[in-house]
Amino acid sequence: MRIQTVKPSDGPAVLQLEGDLDAASSPQLKAGLLALLDAADRGVVVDLAGVPFIDSSGLGALVAGLKSARQREIGFALAGIQVAAQAIFTITMADHVFEIFPTAEAASAFLAGARKA
Amino acid sequence: MNATRLCLTVEARLERVAALRELVHSLARASGPARVFEAERVHRWALAVSEAATNAVRHAYGGDCAGPLTLEIEVGAAQLVFRLSDRGRAAETWPPTAPEVAFPAEGSYGLMIIHDVMDDVHYERRADGTNTLTMVARVGAGA
Numbered sequence: 001m002r003i004q005t006v007k008p009s010d011g012p013a014v015l016q017l018e019g020d021l022d023a024a025s026s027p028q029l030k031a032g033l034l035a036l037l038d039a040a041d042r043g044v045v046v047d048l049a050g051v052p053f054i055d056s057s058g059l060g061a062l063v064a065g066l067k068s069a070r071q072r073e074i075g076f077a078l079a080g081i082q083v084a085a086q087a088i089f090t091i092t093m094a095d096h097v098f099e100i101f102p103t104a105e106a107a108s109a110f111l112a113g114a115r116k117a
Numbered sequence: 118m119n120a121t122r123l124c125l126t127v128e129a130r131l132e133r134v135a136a137l138r139e140l141v142h143s144l145a146r147a148s149g150p151a152r153v154f155e156a157e158r159v160h161r162w163a164l165a166v167s168e169a170a171t172n173a174v175r176h177a178y179g180g181d182c183a184g185p186l187t188l189e190i191e192v193g194a195a196q197l198v199f200r201l202s203d204r205g206r207a208a209e210t211w212p213p214t215a216p217e218v219a220f221p222a223e224g225s226y227g228l229m230i231i232h233d234v235m236d237d238v239h240y241e242r243r244a245d246g247t248n249t250l251t252m253v254a255r256v257g258a259g260a
Contacts, residue, residue: 020138023171024131053138053160055167056226063223084160091164091233092226 001025002050003032012043012075012111014104018050021058021085030061037068037076043111044069047104049080054088066098075111079104121147121192129203130181134170137188138163141199144192152192154256162199162254165234168227169201169250177205177248195257199235202249207242 001019008014013036021029036044046062048054062078069076077099081089089095101107125140127133141163144154170186178184184204191198231238237253 020135022131022134022167023175024134053135053163053167055164055171056224056230057171059226060223067223083157087157087161087164087234088226088230091230 001028003029005036012045012108013040014045014047014108016047016050020053021051021061022053022055023057026057026061029058030064033061033065034068037065037072037074040074043075045077045079045104045107045111047079048082048085052082052084054085056088059088059092059094062098075114077101077107077111079107123147123190124187126185126187129174129178129184129186129205131171131174133186134167134174137170137186138167140188140190141166144190161234162197165231165252166199166201168230169252172227173201173203173205177203179205195255197254197256199252200249202247204246205248207248208240
């Protein structure tokens with residue numbers, strides 16, 4: 001899995017992922033996510049537009065990120081979930097727990113707005 | 118219609134589970150133009166197989182190793198049968214107690230997902246030391 005971080009000066013950090021998010025790659029995501037949350041006071045968006053598959057291990061890494069963000073009172077959102085990767089969210093009802101947006105831009109705008117409110 | 122049978126054996130390593138998912142996705146190609154499965158269902162079958170294979174690596178083998186992990190898919194007129202076999206430790210209990218997973222939890226969703234996706238799931242430990250998890254998805258009219 002390839003992970004790239006974009007940190008704009010005036011908005012949430014965006015973690016762009018590429019490749020399957022499964023038991024083999026989820027430790028890499030979890031470590032990257034928790035490290036980013038340590039330094040991201042404007043919130044974090046996980047851009048999943050490049051992820052064709054997510055299993056429960058991948059979901060677990062995203063949940064770890066969500067929990068860490070809540071503890072730090074930082075905004076956390078998911079974006080761009082592909083149709084092929086949606087099943088894990090509907091089966092576990094995780095789609096009712098995460099803030100989910102069609103694009104990273106929409107997620108960033110939401111988190112920026114929530115921070116100002 | 119004769120059943121189509123696909124089979125792949127990989128080493129029991131988490132990084133090889135993707136190859137078993139790809140075998141599920143190859144169903145449509147192997148089954149021919151007369152059998153076009155809805156893409157969403159194929160994605161869900163791949164998810165269930167991935168969860169089962171990950172469980173086998175982690176729990177039957179206790180982590181990545183060179184042991185065999187075999188997926189056999191039998192495509193029939195009314196059902197698909199996915200058989201995942203390993204030669205690791207036997208499952209301690211079957212059927213397992215359904216875990217009460219309070220979201221947001223970071224794990225333990227695997228069996229819940231397999232049971233949600235598949236119509237029938239059962240486990241067998243053979244005398245020769247093989248564990249086989251059989252997962253059945255009905256695909257006939259009304260499925």
